[in-house]
Amino acid sequence: MANMRMDKNPMPEQEPLVRNKNFDEVALGYTAEMAIDEAKRCLNCRRPACVEGCPVNVHIPQFIAKVAEGDFDGAYGVITSTNSLPAICGRVCPQETQCEGRCVRGIKGESVGIGRLERFVADYHMTDGHKDGPPKLPEPNGHKIAVVGSGPAGLTCAGDLARKGYDVTVFEAFHKAGGVLVYGIPEFRLPKAIVAKEIAKLEYFGVKIVTDAVIGRAESVDELFEQGFEAVFIGSGAGLPQFLRIPGENLLGVFSANEILTRTNLMKAYLPEYDTPIRLGRRVAIVGGGNVAMDAARCAKRLGAEEVYVIYRRSMEELPARKEEVEHAQAEEIIFKLLNNPVEIVGDETGHVTGIKVIKMELGEPDASGRRRPVEVPGSEYVIDVDAVIVAIGTSPNPLILSTTPGLEATKKGGIVADEATGATSRAGVFAGGDAVTGAATVIKAMGAGKVAAAGIDQYIMGK
Amino acid sequence: MFKIVSKRPLNEAKTVVEFVIDAPLVARKAKPGQFIIFRIDEYGERVPVTIAASDPKKGTVTIMVQPVGKSTKMLNTMEPGDCLADFVGPLGRPTNMEGLKKVCVIGGGVGNAIAYPVAKGMHDRGIQVDMIAGFRSKDIVILEEEMRAGTDHLYITTDDGSYGEAGFNVTKLQALLDAGEQYDEIMCVGPTRMMQRVCEATKPYGVKTIASMNPIMLDGTGMCGACRLTVGGETKFACVDGPEFDGHLVDWDGIIQRGAYYAQEEKEAAEHICRITGGVREHG
Numbered sequence: 001m002a003n004m005r006m007d008k009n010p011m012p013e014q015e016p017l018v019r020n021k022n023f024d025e026v027a028l029g030y031t032a033e034m035a036i037d038e039a040k041r042c043l044n045c046r047r048p049a050c051v052e053g054c055p056v057n058v059h060i061p062q063f064i065a066k067v068a069e070g071d072f073d074g075a076y077g078v079i080t081s082t083n084s085l086p087a088i089c090g091r092v093c094p095q096e097t098q099c100e101g102r103c104v105r106g107i108k109g110e111s112v113g114i115g116r117l118e119r120f121v122a123d124y125h126m127t128d129g130h131k132d133g134p135p136k137l138p139e140p141n142g143h144k145i146a147v148v149g150s151g152p153a154g155l156t157c158a159g160d161l162a163r164k165g166y167d168v169t170v171f172e173a174f175h176k177a178g179g180v181l182v183y184g185i186p187e188f189r190l191p192k193a194i195v196a197k198e199i200a201k202l203e204y205f206g207v208k209i210v211t212d213a214v215i216g217r218a219e220s221v222d223e224l225f226e227q228g229f230e231a232v233f234i235g236s237g238a239g240l241p242q243f244l245r246i247p248g249e250n251l252l253g254v255f256s257a258n259e260i261l262t263r264t265n266l267m268k269a270y271l272p273e274y275d276t277p278i279r280l281g282r283r284v285a286i287v288g289g290g291n292v293a294m295d296a297a298r299c300a301k302r303l304g305a306e307e308v309y310v311i312y313r314r315s316m317e318e319l320p321a322r323k324e325e326v327e328h329a330q331a332e333e334i335i336f337k338l339l340n341n342p343v344e345i346v347g348d349e350t351g352h353v354t355g356i357k358v359i360k361m362e363l364g365e366p367d368a369s370g371r372r373r374p375v376e377v378p379g380s381e382y383v384i385d386v387d388a389v390i391v392a393i394g395t396s397p398n399p400l401i402l403s404t405t406p407g408l409e410a411t412k413k414g415g416i417v418a419d420e421a422t423g424a425t426s427r428a429g430v431f432a433g434g435d436a437v438t439g440a441a442t443v444i445k446a447m448g449a450g451k452v453a454a455a456g457i458d459q460y461i462m463g464k
Numbered sequence: 465m466f467k468i469v470s471k472r473p474l475n476e477a478k479t480v481v482e483f484v485i486d487a488p489l490v491a492r493k494a495k496p497g498q499f500i501i502f503r504i505d506e507y508g509e510r511v512p513v514t515i516a517a518s519d520p521k522k523g524t525v526t527i528m529v530q531p532v533g534k535s536t537k538m539l540n541t542m543e544p545g546d547c548l549a550d551f552v553g554p555l556g557r558p559t560n561m562e563g564l565k566k567v568c569v570i571g572g573g574v575g576n577a578i579a580y581p582v583a584k585g586m587h588d589r590g591i592q593v594d595m596i597a598g599f600r601s602k603d604i605v606i607l608e609e610e611m612r613a614g615t616d617h618l619y620i621t622t623d624d625g626s627y628g629e630a631g632f633n634v635t636k637l638q639a640l641l642d643a644g645e646q647y648d649e650i651m652c653v654g655p656t657r658m659m660q661r662v663c664e665a666t667k668p669y670g671v672k673t674i675a676s677m678n679p680i681m682l683d684g685t686g687m688c689g690a691c692r693l694t695v696g697g698e699t700k701f702a703c704v705d706g707p708e709f710d711g712h713l714v715d716w717d718g719i720i721q722r723g724a725y726y727a728q729e730e731k732e733a734a735e736h737i738c739r740i741t742g743g744v745r746e747h748g
């Protein structure tokens with residue numbers, strides 16, 4: 001009998017005013033009892049809309065049915081048949097616009113907590129799983145594949161191919177594998193030990209990871225082919241941070257979100273034993289409304305800022321960040337300055353930021369994106385006093401691979417042109433996916449693209 | 465891990481130390497003007513350093529480092545046989561040598577360690593190279609023999625007159641230009657103020673002047689924007705668009721401000737270097 005309670009089992013969390021002073025994980029995870037109870041809320045629909053909402057098509061009702069039976073290892077098997085990185089997805093996917101957004105239980109109440117259940121199953125497997133011994137290794141098929149970038153797109157592509165028996169090598173420019181999962185998403189949202197364990201699992205399946213390798217500089221894509229790789233997947237991610245192009249942008253104390261997040265998450269600047277410095281000040285403004293803006297704001301708070309503002313030019317309704325992150329940020333006393341648009345960053349005679357001048361906005365007619373266009377309210381400018389400004393308004397694709405790989409077609413925005421159904425680019429044997437193709441998007445979309453490309457590569461190699 | 469093959473001080477004052485590092489992947493592709501990023505260990509910063517030389521056959525890369533900050537001082541406590549955790553590159557664009565026939569390369573202090581490989585690279589390609597190497601005093605002069613062998617004319621200047629010609633390198637450049645020397649390009653590497661002065665000095669002569677920038681950097685691959693600078697009114701990233709830029713278009717005041725952002729943290733870190741014991745860190 002299904003559990004017909006309207007609300008999800010709430011996620012146990014650290015208290016907001018405790019957690020905004022530490023970098024430990026905010027959400028603590030379901031217990032087995034909570035997971036079974038939540039799983040029983042699933043109606044096991046005959047035509048599960050949730051699966052269509054998932055970029056990697058996790059067989060959601062089937063895994064939830066296993067959870068309801070208490071067969072957590074079985075549930076893990078169902079999830080990992082289509083998703084290589086469940087502990088990560090369960091934590092960072094925007095479920096409300098994907099699986100959970102399509103859940104019938106969401107019509108009259110709250111949807112089933114699919115993301116929370118996925119996380120529970122993955123975490124259970126990491127600590128208590130493996131009762132049937134380690135999974136069987138595939139028969140090697142002798143084909144060598146290179147993957148450029150070890151973020152969500154690259155890791156997913158590598159994992160899927162390795163499980164099919166390919167000999168996969170992943171090249172990472174940084175000193176640590178994981179891409180945005182390690183340099184971008186903070187510890188309190190996605191513990192780095194979890195990322196390391198998911199990567200270790202890929203290594204168990206034979207994936208080799210080479211760090212400190214900048215493809216496009218140290219080796220070109222053509223040289224990878226010369227070394228015997230038969231196909232190359234490019235998942236090099238988004239690169240160059242965009243700035244606002246307003247006066248004062250080069251004042252001291254103006255940062256890209258990428259810089260602050262990299263200093264904090266990859267270089268661990270918040271821990272005294274690490275050498276990388278970080279200095280933000282007492283009052284910090286973040287410009288932008290995406291997940292990256294939320295991460296930067298919550299990092300700033302944890303780094304000791306007393307007042308942290310999120311400045312966004314539209315209203316809460318249009319704010320693109322994952323809902324849970326916004327709620328968490330609000331609970332952690334991040335101040336939202338909505339319908340405000342920066343016009344100038346102001347500084348003192350020493351060149352340090354002292355404030356950000358914004359103009360109030362109101363929503364007008366819908367624009368090309370379907371969202372109501374923000375319009376300036378004349379004469380409404382005012383200055384918010386801050387010591388630092390973090391710009392989180394997006395990134396453009398890194399030009400390194402495109403500029404060093406002849407024959408690769410680029411989009412107008414500088415992304416790599418890739419077929420949505422196969423990941424194939426304009427060059428035979430070269431596939432691409434993730435932010436390198438689309439510009440800044442989500443972890444799960446990149447994983448979806450990595451998965452599509454893995455299938456595309458398999459087809460390409462087998463058809464040769 | 466990247467092994468230190470050899471290490472030697474480049475002057476009596478030991479203000480600049482040369483390290484040869486075993487890094488075959490970097491050595492294979494390194495070109496003059498490019499840089500690497502090293503990290504001492506898990507706790508270390510990512511430190512950008514220009515490539516001084518590379519030997520693709522031996523798989524080694526040479527860097528020259530001035531031990532002034534915490535990371536470079538720690539590096540200086542390491543010995544041949546010790547390993548760096550990371551050594552990634554080559555990064556940045558190589559020096560453009562296309563179409564050049566006669567060039568003046570001007571270096572200041574440790575900047576000569578960066579200027580020299582560029583000068584030699586140009587000389588090796590048949591470009592006529594005059595080099596002006598400026599130092600504060602005799603005891604910190606580096607690479608004299610190498611620079612002499614790798615260029616057509618070498619002028620050494622010292623601020624205090626203790627060696628070579630007395631005065632600033634930029635004064636010597638001015639004298640050469642006034643005497644009618646014609647260059648297709650002038651390339652400067654050194655402290656920001658020095659490069660700014662060189663660019664101001666060459667502007668009236670209309671000689672294209674390239675400056676090798678060394679701003680604060682974090683990832684070095686075009687991701688964080690820490691190294692941004694304004695060139696000709698546009699925002700550029702030194703790590704992917706540079707590190708060399710048209711010095712007449714660079715916003716020098718902006719660079720001087722940005723470079724000092726972590727001055728206090730750097731000073732404190734360097735003062736607390738007592739944590740270091742023979743290149744190995746201890747953590748309780």
